Amino acid sequence: MLARDENTPLHDEVAIVDEAITTRRSIRAFRLDPVPEPTIREILDVASWAPSGTNMQPWRVYVTTGEAKERVSRAILGSGLRAEKARGEYKYYPDKFFEPYYARRRAVGFALYGHLGIGKRDVDQMRAQHDRNFVFFDAPVGMIFTIDRRLNQGSWVDYGMFLQNIMIAARARGLHTCPQAAFAPYHQQIRLVLGIPDEEIVICGMALGYEDTSKPENNLRTERVSVEEFATFLR
Template identity: 75%
Template sequence: MILSGIDSGFRVTRKGTPMLENRTTITDGAAVVDEAITSRRSVRAFLPDMVDDETIRAILSVAARAPSGTNMQPWRVYVTKAEVKQRITDAILNSGIRAEKAEWDEYRYYPDQFFEPYLTRRRANGFGLYSVLGIGRREVDRMRAQHDRNFVFFDAPVGMIFTVDRRLNKGSWIDYGMFLQNIMVAARGRGLHTCPQAAFAPYHKQIRPVLNIPDEEIVVCGMALGHEDTSKPENEFRTDRAPLEEWVTFAK
Protein backbone atom coordinates (compact mmCIF):
# COMPACT_ATOMS: atom_id res chain seq x y z
CA MET A 1 0.00 0.00 0.00
CA ILE A 2 1.47 3.30 -1.12
CA LEU A 3 -0.65 6.35 -0.48
CA SER A 4 -0.12 9.11 -3.01
CA GLY A 5 -0.95 12.77 -2.61
CA ILE A 6 -2.85 12.71 -5.92
CA ASP A 7 -5.05 9.75 -5.09
CA SER A 8 -5.68 10.69 -1.48
CA GLY A 9 -7.31 14.06 -1.97
CA PHE A 10 -4.27 15.84 -0.56
CA ARG A 11 -2.34 18.63 -2.23
CA VAL A 12 1.25 19.49 -1.35
CA THR A 13 2.31 23.00 -0.43
CA ARG A 14 5.49 24.60 -1.63
CA LYS A 15 7.25 23.37 1.49
CA GLY A 16 6.06 19.81 0.93
CA THR A 17 3.41 19.76 3.66
CA PRO A 18 0.27 17.79 2.68
CA MET A 19 -2.99 19.72 3.10
CA LEU A 20 -6.63 18.83 2.51
CA GLU A 21 -7.87 20.90 -0.41
CA ASN A 22 -11.53 21.34 0.46
CA ARG A 23 -14.56 19.82 2.13
CA THR A 24 -15.20 17.48 -0.83
CA THR A 25 -11.83 15.78 -0.44
CA ILE A 26 -12.04 15.39 3.33
CA THR A 27 -13.90 12.08 2.96
CA ASP A 28 -11.26 10.67 0.63
CA GLY A 29 -8.49 12.04 2.82
CA ALA A 30 -10.03 10.51 5.93
CA ALA A 31 -10.14 7.10 4.26
CA VAL A 32 -6.45 7.34 3.39
CA VAL A 33 -5.46 8.40 6.89
CA ASP A 34 -7.69 5.78 8.50
CA GLU A 35 -6.16 3.06 6.33
CA ALA A 36 -2.65 4.10 7.30
CA ILE A 37 -3.58 4.03 10.99
CA THR A 38 -5.58 0.79 11.00
CA SER A 39 -3.06 -1.08 8.86
CA ARG A 40 -0.25 -0.16 11.24
CA ARG A 41 0.85 -3.04 13.44
CA SER A 42 3.98 -4.36 15.05
CA VAL A 43 5.71 -6.41 12.36
CA ARG A 44 8.20 -8.92 13.77
CA ALA A 45 9.87 -10.21 10.61
CA PHE A 46 11.25 -8.05 7.81
CA LEU A 47 12.75 -8.56 4.38
CA PRO A 48 16.37 -7.47 3.84
CA ASP A 49 15.30 -4.96 1.15
CA MET A 50 16.96 -1.65 1.98
CA VAL A 51 15.08 1.59 2.65
CA ASP A 52 16.86 4.57 1.11
CA ASP A 53 17.90 7.57 3.17
CA GLU A 54 15.61 9.90 1.21
CA THR A 55 12.57 7.88 2.29
CA ILE A 56 13.72 7.78 5.91
CA ARG A 57 14.27 11.54 5.90
CA ALA A 58 10.82 12.12 4.39
CA ILE A 59 9.16 9.96 7.07
CA LEU A 60 10.97 11.73 9.90
CA SER A 61 10.28 15.17 8.43
CA VAL A 62 6.54 14.45 8.26
CA ALA A 63 6.57 12.90 11.75
CA ALA A 64 8.20 16.03 13.17
CA ARG A 65 4.95 17.88 12.52
CA ALA A 66 3.70 16.21 15.72
CA PRO A 67 2.50 18.72 18.33
CA SER A 68 4.70 19.48 21.30
CA GLY A 69 4.30 21.83 24.23
CA THR A 70 5.49 25.32 23.22
CA ASN A 71 6.96 23.62 20.13
CA MET A 72 9.90 22.18 22.10
CA GLN A 73 10.17 19.15 19.78
CA PRO A 74 11.78 16.90 22.41
CA TRP A 75 12.71 14.02 20.12
CA ARG A 76 16.15 12.90 19.05
CA VAL A 77 16.62 10.01 16.63
CA TYR A 78 19.63 7.81 15.84
CA VAL A 79 19.15 6.01 12.52
CA THR A 80 21.25 2.89 12.12
CA LYS A 81 21.89 0.45 9.31
CA ALA A 82 24.27 -2.36 8.42
CA GLU A 83 27.46 -2.36 10.50
CA VAL A 84 26.36 0.18 13.12
CA LYS A 85 23.05 -1.62 13.63
CA GLN A 86 24.96 -4.89 14.01
CA ARG A 87 27.18 -3.32 16.66
CA ILE A 88 24.09 -2.51 18.72
CA THR A 89 22.89 -6.09 18.32
CA ASP A 90 26.27 -7.51 19.36
CA ALA A 91 26.62 -5.17 22.33
CA ILE A 92 23.26 -6.29 23.74
CA LEU A 93 23.34 -10.00 22.94
CA ASN A 94 26.97 -10.36 24.05
CA SER A 95 26.29 -8.58 27.34
CA GLY A 96 24.92 -11.77 28.88
CA ILE A 97 22.04 -9.83 30.42
CA ARG A 98 18.79 -11.68 29.86
CA ALA A 99 15.57 -9.74 29.41
CA GLU A 100 14.25 -10.78 32.84
CA LYS A 101 17.47 -9.43 34.41
CA ALA A 102 17.63 -6.22 32.40
CA GLU A 103 17.60 -3.17 34.66
CA TRP A 104 14.97 -0.52 33.98
CA ASP A 105 16.96 2.14 35.77
CA GLU A 106 16.17 5.12 33.52
CA TYR A 107 12.40 4.84 33.47
CA ARG A 108 9.82 2.12 34.00
CA TYR A 109 7.56 1.18 31.13
CA TYR A 110 5.27 -1.26 32.95
CA PRO A 111 3.76 -1.26 36.46
CA ASP A 112 5.48 -3.32 39.14
CA GLN A 113 2.41 -5.53 39.28
CA PHE A 114 -0.19 -5.91 36.55
CA PHE A 115 -3.90 -5.67 37.34
CA GLU A 116 -7.13 -5.93 35.38
CA PRO A 117 -8.01 -5.27 32.66
CA TYR A 118 -4.36 -4.82 31.67
CA LEU A 119 -3.18 -8.21 32.90
CA THR A 120 -5.66 -10.08 30.68
CA ARG A 121 -4.80 -7.95 27.66
CA ARG A 122 -1.08 -8.47 28.19
CA ARG A 123 -1.46 -12.23 28.50
CA ALA A 124 -3.66 -12.42 25.41
CA ASN A 125 -1.01 -10.55 23.45
CA GLY A 126 1.83 -12.82 24.56
CA PHE A 127 -0.04 -16.09 24.24
CA GLY A 128 -1.44 -15.06 20.86
CA LEU A 129 2.00 -14.34 19.42
CA TYR A 130 3.54 -17.50 20.83
CA SER A 131 0.62 -19.53 19.53
CA VAL A 132 1.17 -18.56 15.88
CA LEU A 133 4.87 -19.37 16.37
CA GLY A 134 4.07 -22.77 17.87
CA ILE A 135 5.74 -21.88 21.17
CA GLY A 136 4.25 -23.63 24.19
CA ARG A 137 3.63 -21.86 27.49
CA ARG A 138 6.49 -23.71 29.21
CA GLU A 139 9.04 -23.36 26.41
CA VAL A 140 10.99 -20.64 28.17
CA ASP A 141 14.09 -20.91 25.98
CA ARG A 142 12.04 -20.43 22.81
CA MET A 143 10.26 -17.47 24.39
CA ARG A 144 13.61 -15.90 25.24
CA ALA A 145 14.88 -16.50 21.72
CA GLN A 146 11.83 -14.79 20.27
CA HIS A 147 12.26 -11.83 22.63
CA ASP A 148 15.92 -11.56 21.62
CA ARG A 149 14.79 -11.01 18.04
CA ASN A 150 14.04 -7.49 19.21
CA PHE A 151 17.76 -6.87 19.29
CA VAL A 152 18.30 -7.71 15.63
CA PHE A 153 15.40 -5.32 14.90
CA PHE A 154 13.52 -8.37 13.62
CA ASP A 155 15.96 -8.38 10.66
CA ALA A 156 14.73 -4.97 9.44
CA PRO A 157 17.32 -3.07 7.37
CA VAL A 158 16.78 0.08 9.46
CA GLY A 159 16.88 0.33 13.22
CA MET A 160 16.16 3.60 15.02
CA ILE A 161 16.96 4.49 18.61
CA PHE A 162 15.00 7.33 20.21
CA THR A 163 16.16 9.46 23.12
CA VAL A 164 14.83 12.34 25.17
CA ASP A 165 16.60 14.86 27.40
CA ARG A 166 16.26 13.63 30.98
CA ARG A 167 15.71 17.20 32.20
CA LEU A 168 12.35 17.36 30.44
CA ASN A 169 9.11 16.44 32.18
CA LYS A 170 6.21 14.07 31.51
CA GLY A 171 4.56 16.42 29.05
CA SER A 172 7.45 15.95 26.65
CA TRP A 173 7.00 12.18 26.87
CA ILE A 174 3.38 12.64 25.80
CA ASP A 175 4.63 14.70 22.86
CA TYR A 176 7.12 11.95 22.07
CA GLY A 177 4.37 9.36 21.76
CA MET A 178 2.63 11.45 19.12
CA PHE A 179 5.91 11.78 17.22
CA LEU A 180 6.47 8.01 17.27
CA GLN A 181 2.94 7.36 16.04
CA ASN A 182 3.51 9.82 13.20
CA ILE A 183 6.57 7.86 12.11
CA MET A 184 4.63 4.62 12.01
CA VAL A 185 1.70 6.11 10.10
CA ALA A 186 4.00 7.92 7.64
CA ALA A 187 5.82 4.63 7.05
CA ARG A 188 2.53 2.93 6.19
CA GLY A 189 1.81 5.67 3.68
CA ARG A 190 4.96 4.57 1.87
CA GLY A 191 4.19 0.87 1.94
CA LEU A 192 6.56 0.20 4.84
CA HIS A 193 6.05 -1.37 8.24
CA THR A 194 7.50 -0.77 11.70
CA CYS A 195 7.78 -2.26 15.14
CA PRO A 196 8.20 0.07 18.14
CA GLN A 197 10.45 -1.61 20.71
CA ALA A 198 10.66 -0.60 24.34
CA ALA A 199 12.91 -3.65 24.79
CA PHE A 200 15.96 -1.51 24.01
CA ALA A 201 15.46 0.92 26.91
CA PRO A 202 17.05 -1.14 29.71
CA TYR A 203 20.13 -1.75 27.52
CA HIS A 204 21.08 1.90 27.30
CA LYS A 205 24.49 1.17 28.81
CA GLN A 206 25.27 -1.11 25.89
CA ILE A 207 23.80 1.24 23.27
CA ARG A 208 25.33 4.52 24.49
CA PRO A 209 28.96 3.90 23.48
CA VAL A 210 27.96 2.58 20.05
CA LEU A 211 25.99 5.72 19.17
CA ASN A 212 27.85 8.19 21.41
CA ILE A 213 24.63 9.07 23.21
CA PRO A 214 25.25 11.79 25.84
CA ASP A 215 24.47 11.02 29.47
CA GLU A 216 21.73 13.65 29.56
CA GLU A 217 19.68 11.64 27.06
CA ILE A 218 17.40 8.76 28.11
CA VAL A 219 16.94 5.92 25.65
CA VAL A 220 13.16 5.85 25.17
CA CYS A 221 12.82 2.94 22.75
CA GLY A 222 13.91 1.52 19.43
CA MET A 223 12.00 0.96 16.21
CA ALA A 224 12.43 -1.41 13.29
CA LEU A 225 11.60 -0.07 9.83
CA GLY A 226 11.37 -1.93 6.54
CA HIS A 227 9.32 -4.19 4.30
CA GLU A 228 7.21 -6.91 5.92
CA ASP A 229 8.17 -10.54 5.32
CA THR A 230 4.71 -11.94 4.67
CA SER A 231 6.00 -15.52 4.66
CA LYS A 232 6.69 -15.50 8.41
CA PRO A 233 3.99 -16.81 10.77
CA GLU A 234 4.58 -14.12 13.40
CA ASN A 235 3.26 -11.56 10.94
CA GLU A 236 -0.06 -13.37 10.80
CA PHE A 237 -0.75 -12.36 14.41
CA ARG A 238 -3.30 -9.61 14.92
CA THR A 239 -4.22 -7.90 18.15
CA ASP A 240 -7.75 -6.74 18.92
CA ARG A 241 -8.98 -3.58 20.59
CA ALA A 242 -11.47 -3.16 23.41
CA PRO A 243 -14.86 -1.81 22.28
CA LEU A 244 -15.51 1.88 22.84
CA GLU A 245 -18.13 1.06 25.48
CA GLU A 246 -15.34 -0.13 27.79
CA TRP A 247 -13.33 3.05 27.78
CA VAL A 248 -15.35 5.98 26.41
CA THR A 249 -17.71 8.18 28.42
CA PHE A 250 -19.82 10.77 26.66
CA ALA A 251 -20.25 13.19 29.52
CA LYS A 252 -23.66 14.83 29.99
Protein backbone atom coordinates in the same frame (compact mmCIF):
# COMPACT_ATOMS: atom_id res chain seq x y z
CA MET B 1 -4.44 26.66 -8.48
CA LEU B 2 -7.70 25.73 -6.77
CA ALA B 3 -7.88 26.83 -3.16
CA ARG B 4 -8.49 23.74 -1.08
CA ASP B 5 -10.95 23.97 1.79
CA GLU B 6 -9.11 22.08 4.50
CA ASN B 7 -12.24 21.81 6.63
CA THR B 8 -14.13 19.66 4.17
CA PRO B 9 -13.08 16.04 4.39
CA LEU B 10 -12.74 14.35 1.03
CA HIS B 11 -13.86 10.76 1.26
CA ASP B 12 -10.67 9.56 -0.34
CA GLU B 13 -8.61 11.30 2.29
CA VAL B 14 -10.66 9.84 5.12
CA ALA B 15 -10.14 6.37 3.73
CA ILE B 16 -6.44 6.89 3.13
CA VAL B 17 -5.71 8.32 6.57
CA ASP B 18 -7.82 5.68 8.32
CA GLU B 19 -6.16 2.95 6.32
CA ALA B 20 -2.68 4.17 7.19
CA ILE B 21 -3.65 4.12 10.89
CA THR B 22 -5.53 0.84 10.96
CA THR B 23 -3.09 -1.14 8.82
CA ARG B 24 -0.24 -0.27 11.16
CA ARG B 25 0.64 -3.39 13.09
CA SER B 26 3.72 -4.39 14.94
CA ILE B 27 5.67 -6.39 12.41
CA ARG B 28 8.15 -8.90 13.81
CA ALA B 29 9.80 -10.27 10.66
CA PHE B 30 11.11 -8.04 7.88
CA ARG B 31 12.54 -8.58 4.43
CA LEU B 32 16.19 -7.64 4.01
CA ASP B 33 15.39 -5.09 1.25
CA PRO B 34 16.95 -1.73 2.19
CA VAL B 35 14.94 1.46 2.73
CA PRO B 36 16.53 4.34 0.79
CA GLU B 37 17.97 6.98 3.14
CA PRO B 38 15.95 9.81 1.50
CA THR B 39 12.79 7.86 2.40
CA ILE B 40 13.89 7.55 6.03
CA ARG B 41 14.64 11.28 6.15
CA GLU B 42 11.26 12.06 4.60
CA ILE B 43 9.44 9.93 7.19
CA LEU B 44 11.28 11.64 10.04
CA ASP B 45 10.59 15.06 8.54
CA VAL B 46 6.87 14.31 8.23
CA ALA B 47 6.81 12.87 11.76
CA SER B 48 8.46 15.97 13.17
CA TRP B 49 5.25 17.88 12.42
CA ALA B 50 3.83 16.26 15.55
CA PRO B 51 2.61 18.82 18.08
CA SER B 52 4.55 19.36 21.30
CA GLY B 53 3.93 21.58 24.29
CA THR B 54 5.31 25.06 23.45
CA ASN B 55 6.82 23.45 20.34
CA MET B 56 9.72 21.95 22.31
CA GLN B 57 10.13 18.99 19.93
CA PRO B 58 11.72 16.75 22.55
CA TRP B 59 12.69 13.94 20.16
CA ARG B 60 16.19 12.76 19.35
CA VAL B 61 16.67 9.84 16.96
CA TYR B 62 19.67 7.63 16.19
CA VAL B 63 19.06 5.96 12.83
CA THR B 64 21.14 2.84 12.28
CA THR B 65 21.61 0.72 9.17
CA GLY B 66 24.30 -1.73 8.05
CA GLU B 67 27.34 -2.01 10.28
CA ALA B 68 26.07 0.52 12.86
CA LYS B 69 22.88 -1.49 13.32
CA GLU B 70 24.90 -4.66 13.72
CA ARG B 71 27.04 -2.98 16.38
CA VAL B 72 23.90 -2.33 18.41
CA SER B 73 22.79 -5.95 18.06
CA ARG B 74 26.21 -7.30 19.00
CA ALA B 75 26.55 -4.98 22.00
CA ILE B 76 23.26 -6.26 23.43
CA LEU B 77 23.36 -9.93 22.48
CA GLY B 78 27.04 -10.19 23.37
CA SER B 79 26.59 -8.48 26.75
CA GLY B 80 25.37 -11.67 28.39
CA LEU B 81 22.87 -9.48 30.23
CA ARG B 82 19.43 -11.10 30.22
CA ALA B 83 16.35 -8.93 29.89
CA GLU B 84 15.14 -9.87 33.40
CA LYS B 85 18.37 -8.50 34.90
CA ALA B 86 18.77 -5.36 32.78
CA ARG B 87 17.17 -2.14 34.02
CA GLY B 88 15.83 0.67 31.93
CA GLU B 89 15.96 4.24 33.19
CA TYR B 90 12.21 4.62 33.28
CA LYS B 91 9.33 2.34 34.14
CA TYR B 92 7.25 1.34 31.17
CA TYR B 93 5.02 -1.14 33.00
CA PRO B 94 3.41 -1.11 36.44
CA ASP B 95 5.33 -2.92 39.20
CA LYS B 96 2.41 -5.28 39.58
CA PHE B 97 -0.03 -5.96 36.76
CA PHE B 98 -3.76 -5.74 37.42
CA GLU B 99 -6.96 -6.10 35.42
CA PRO B 100 -7.99 -5.36 32.77
CA TYR B 101 -4.38 -4.76 31.66
CA TYR B 102 -2.99 -8.08 32.81
CA ALA B 103 -5.45 -10.07 30.69
CA ARG B 104 -4.75 -7.94 27.61
CA ARG B 105 -1.01 -8.33 28.05
CA ARG B 106 -1.27 -12.08 28.44
CA ALA B 107 -3.58 -12.38 25.43
CA VAL B 108 -1.12 -10.74 23.05
CA GLY B 109 1.80 -12.74 24.40
CA PHE B 110 0.03 -16.07 24.03
CA ALA B 111 -1.31 -15.12 20.60
CA LEU B 112 2.20 -14.31 19.35
CA TYR B 113 3.67 -17.51 20.77
CA GLY B 114 0.70 -19.44 19.37
CA HIS B 115 1.49 -18.24 15.84
CA LEU B 116 5.11 -19.28 16.36
CA GLY B 117 4.19 -22.66 17.82
CA ILE B 118 5.95 -21.82 21.10
CA GLY B 119 4.45 -23.66 24.08
CA LYS B 120 3.37 -21.88 27.27
CA ARG B 121 6.27 -23.32 29.24
CA ASP B 122 8.95 -23.15 26.57
CA VAL B 123 11.02 -20.44 28.23
CA ASP B 124 14.06 -20.94 25.98
CA GLN B 125 12.06 -20.41 22.82
CA MET B 126 10.33 -17.40 24.36
CA ARG B 127 13.72 -15.91 25.14
CA ALA B 128 14.95 -16.61 21.64
CA GLN B 129 11.90 -14.83 20.26
CA HIS B 130 12.49 -11.90 22.64
CA ASP B 131 16.09 -11.71 21.41
CA ARG B 132 14.80 -11.18 17.87
CA ASN B 133 14.05 -7.66 19.10
CA PHE B 134 17.75 -6.98 19.23
CA VAL B 135 18.32 -7.64 15.55
CA PHE B 136 15.33 -5.36 14.89
CA PHE B 137 13.52 -8.45 13.59
CA ASP B 138 15.92 -8.32 10.59
CA ALA B 139 14.61 -4.91 9.50
CA PRO B 140 17.13 -2.92 7.43
CA VAL B 141 16.62 0.16 9.62
CA GLY B 142 16.85 0.27 13.39
CA MET B 143 16.08 3.48 15.21
CA ILE B 144 16.84 4.37 18.81
CA PHE B 145 14.86 7.17 20.43
CA THR B 146 16.10 9.28 23.30
CA ILE B 147 14.92 12.22 25.34
CA ASP B 148 16.77 14.74 27.51
CA ARG B 149 16.42 13.45 31.07
CA ARG B 150 15.69 16.95 32.39
CA LEU B 151 12.42 17.03 30.47
CA ASN B 152 9.18 16.16 32.18
CA GLN B 153 6.22 13.83 31.63
CA GLY B 154 4.55 16.29 29.25
CA SER B 155 7.41 15.88 26.79
CA TRP B 156 6.91 12.10 26.91
CA VAL B 157 3.30 12.69 25.84
CA ASP B 158 4.62 14.69 22.86
CA TYR B 159 7.08 11.93 22.13
CA GLY B 160 4.33 9.35 21.68
CA MET B 161 2.76 11.48 18.98
CA PHE B 162 6.06 11.71 17.17
CA LEU B 163 6.53 7.95 17.32
CA GLN B 164 3.03 7.31 16.01
CA ASN B 165 3.62 9.79 13.18
CA ILE B 166 6.69 7.84 12.11
CA MET B 167 4.68 4.63 12.00
CA ILE B 168 1.85 6.21 10.00
CA ALA B 169 4.18 7.98 7.57
CA ALA B 170 5.91 4.62 7.10
CA ARG B 171 2.56 2.97 6.26
CA ALA B 172 1.83 5.63 3.67
CA ARG B 173 5.03 4.50 1.91
CA GLY B 174 4.24 0.79 2.08
CA LEU B 175 6.61 0.29 4.99
CA HIS B 176 6.02 -1.33 8.36
CA THR B 177 7.40 -0.82 11.84
CA CYS B 178 7.65 -2.30 15.29
CA PRO B 179 8.10 0.04 18.25
CA GLN B 180 10.45 -1.64 20.73
CA ALA B 181 10.69 -0.85 24.42
CA ALA B 182 12.90 -3.97 24.65
CA PHE B 183 15.91 -1.73 23.97
CA ALA B 184 15.44 0.54 26.99
CA PRO B 185 17.05 -1.81 29.56
CA TYR B 186 20.18 -1.99 27.40
CA HIS B 187 20.83 1.74 27.39
CA GLN B 188 24.40 1.35 28.63
CA GLN B 189 25.37 -0.99 25.80
CA ILE B 190 23.57 1.17 23.21
CA ARG B 191 25.01 4.41 24.60
CA LEU B 192 28.52 3.11 24.13
CA VAL B 193 28.20 2.04 20.50
CA LEU B 194 26.09 4.99 19.33
CA GLY B 195 27.78 7.71 21.41
CA ILE B 196 24.58 8.72 23.18
CA PRO B 197 25.36 11.34 25.84
CA ASP B 198 24.56 10.74 29.52
CA GLU B 199 21.90 13.44 29.58
CA GLU B 200 19.69 11.39 27.26
CA ILE B 201 17.37 8.55 28.34
CA VAL B 202 16.85 5.73 25.85
CA ILE B 203 13.06 5.50 25.47
CA CYS B 204 12.74 2.74 22.89
CA GLY B 205 13.83 1.47 19.52
CA MET B 206 11.90 0.92 16.32
CA ALA B 207 12.35 -1.46 13.43
CA LEU B 208 11.50 -0.07 9.98
CA GLY B 209 11.29 -1.96 6.72
CA TYR B 210 9.18 -4.17 4.50
CA GLU B 211 7.01 -6.90 6.00
CA ASP B 212 8.05 -10.48 5.35
CA THR B 213 4.58 -11.85 4.71
CA SER B 214 5.82 -15.44 4.72
CA LYS B 215 6.58 -15.41 8.47
CA PRO B 216 3.97 -16.71 10.93
CA GLU B 217 4.63 -14.05 13.58
CA ASN B 218 3.24 -11.48 11.15
CA ASN B 219 -0.13 -13.24 11.14
CA LEU B 220 -0.78 -11.86 14.62
CA ARG B 221 -3.77 -9.53 14.71
CA THR B 222 -4.36 -7.80 18.00
CA GLU B 223 -7.76 -6.69 19.22
CA ARG B 224 -9.11 -3.49 20.70
CA VAL B 225 -11.85 -2.92 23.22
CA SER B 226 -14.84 -1.07 21.82
CA VAL B 227 -15.38 2.68 22.09
CA GLU B 228 -18.26 1.93 24.51
CA GLU B 229 -15.75 0.38 26.89
CA PHE B 230 -13.23 3.19 27.06
CA ALA B 231 -15.22 6.33 26.28
CA THR B 232 -17.79 8.08 28.42
CA PHE B 233 -20.13 10.40 26.58
CA LEU B 234 -21.72 13.03 28.78
CA ARG B 235 -24.56 14.91 27.20
